[in-house]
Amino acid sequence: MDCVMSLLDLIGNDGIVITTEKGLTLDAALDLTCSLLIKNGKVEASYLEAIKQKHKEIGAYYVLAPKIAMPHARPEDGVNEAALQITVFKNGVDLESEDNGDVYFSVTLAAMDSDSHIHTIMALSELFQNEDDVDAIIQAETESDIKDILKKY
Template sequence: MNLSELIGLDGIIIEERDMSVDSAIDLCCSTLVKKGKVSEKYAEAIKNSHKELGPYYVLAPKIAMPHARPEDGVIEKGLQLTVFRHGVDLESKENGNVFMAITLAAEDSSNHIETIMQLSELFQNEEDVESIISSNSANEIYEILEQY
């Protein structure tokens, strides 16, 4: 299953507003909650981990992968892609503001390895990452994700 199928057109959000850390995390989980992939406590678990560990999910400049443990509210495997048009400060001194967040909901610790590999391939393609960040529509982003 490719990333476009895992995320779905309705799992892509382009956000224009500036946001706090907590608001950004809530938004990054919103379609996963709507689709029944995670419970509302999943976003709370990410926020609590952020408070304890810092921005552990900011992987590289511009890129984050918010996630929590399966027992923290995962119902079914899922992904959501959120673009922050103006960037969001998730308090990562090393990587700066985040412009693209892909929220991962994994049912167990090993079942999502293929998905992580697909995401890694995407994250390494700077051209596609920049195209996603600057995209004006979920359809354009979906087309890029079909390659992965």
């Protein structure tokens, strides 16, 4: 793939969940972070299971920083096409990360192979380092507000 997919391309028209639910269990929260990817056929249910399984083995490996998570598994765990799902937990969710506390902003990464998503990872890490934008996404009321912020990346 020569064309570089932007974050918005990878999210598509139906890739953002904003939830105000409180007290979500770990499983329910992870289900949510993959819900649209599975619904839209971007990943198989096995991808979600792989994330849960790895969590059981090594803990919250995908909680990258305070507020921020990036659930992901391996391409062979059931990725059908490269995609991202954004999930905003308005009230935060405890994903069992002792170092980073509750998660408010999750980006589920589904990659076809390790090379093609280097650009995506770079764009995401730029975003994750921008606290103002991360906070703006968490505060956002609508999907289009979130997309406006992500256009920069």
